Amino acid sequence: xxxxxxxxxxxxxxxxxxxxxxxxxxxxxxxxxxxxxxxxxxxxxxxxxxxxxxxxxxxxxxxxxxxxxxxxxxxxxxxxxxxxxxxxxxxxxxxxxxxxxxxxxxxxxxxx
Amino acid sequence: xxxxxxxxxxxxxxxxxxxxxxxxxxxxxxxxxxxxxxxxxxxxxxxxxxxxxxxxxxxxxxxxxxxxxxxxxxxxxxxxxxxxxxxxxxxxxxxxxxxxxxxxxxxxxxxxxx
Numbered sequence: 001x002x003x004x005x006x007x008x009x010x011x012x013x014x015x016x017x018x019x020x021x022x023x024x025x026x027x028x029x030x031x032x033x034x035x036x037x038x039x040x041x042x043x044x045x046x047x048x049x050x051x052x053x054x055x056x057x058x059x060x061x062x063x064x065x066x067x068x069x070x071x072x073x074x075x076x077x078x079x080x081x082x083x084x085x086x087x088x089x090x091x092x093x094x095x096x097x098x099x100x101x102x103x104x105x106x107x108x109x110x111x112x
Numbered sequence: 113x114x115x116x117x118x119x120x121x122x123x124x125x126x127x128x129x130x131x132x133x134x135x136x137x138x139x140x141x142x143x144x145x146x147x148x149x150x151x152x153x154x155x156x157x158x159x160x161x162x163x164x165x166x167x168x169x170x171x172x173x174x175x176x177x178x179x180x181x182x183x184x185x186x187x188x189x190x191x192x193x194x195x196x197x198x199x200x201x202x203x204x205x206x207x208x209x210x211x212x213x214x215x216x217x218x219x220x221x222x223x224x225x226x
Contacts, residue, residue: 003152018173025123030213031213033213033214033215035217038219041216041219041220042116042202042204042219042220043155043202044217045215045216045217046215048214059120064160083170088154088155090154091213092191092213095135097167097168098143098145098155098160098167098213099157099170099202100145100147100155100157100213100215101161101172102147102154102155102156103154104153104154105153105154
């Protein structure tokens with residue numbers, strides 16, 4: 001299957017710091033979505049990106065869809081304790097219709 | 113506005129048994145996708161249902177089957193359970209017609225096979 005690689009695998013930061021994480025693929029994606037998942041719960045949609053180069057914000061979150069449609073980054077500004085969780089990138093590959101692929105995840109720990 | 117709901121929350125089964133998981137989509141959505149998430153990994157796509165038909169399928173054996181009802185709710189059935197089927201099973205709903213790909217997830221069903 002298609003591989004979405006996320007980096008870093010885990011992050012430990014102080015409360016108030018900014019965070020940046022990336023997602024890359026060898027294949028072109030139609031859409032790029034970022035989700036946050038708390039332990040034992042379902043992923044929650046944070047941001048959806050549809051156009052190459054698109055930069056979108058949602059509160060303290062900012063994400064951009066790469067020009068090549070093969071990568072994306074997610075930034076979190078002024079982190080707070082409730083930002084703790086696992087962040088996944090996901091989306092449908094160009095030639096696989098509605099089948100979503102998920103990244104390997106970035107685990108974020110915020111130290112108060 | 114009700115979000116995606118799943119039942120049961122937790123389930124314990126024995127190898128070789130069969131299990132049925134249920135999902136109700138978010139209000140206004142007509143498409144349901146099912147995912148399997150093993151511990152420490154990202155969700156893996158099982159299949160997607162729209163208009164009561166399986167529209168797309170991931171790399172899962174025929175032991176995994178599903179159904180969608182006229183009210184858009186869906187079931188995931190797994191036969192001949194294996195220990196490796198232990199996972200969090202997630203349901204996601206979306207609206208087919210918009211051309212957008214936003215999927216909204218339920219809380220999941222934790223299946224343990226012993």
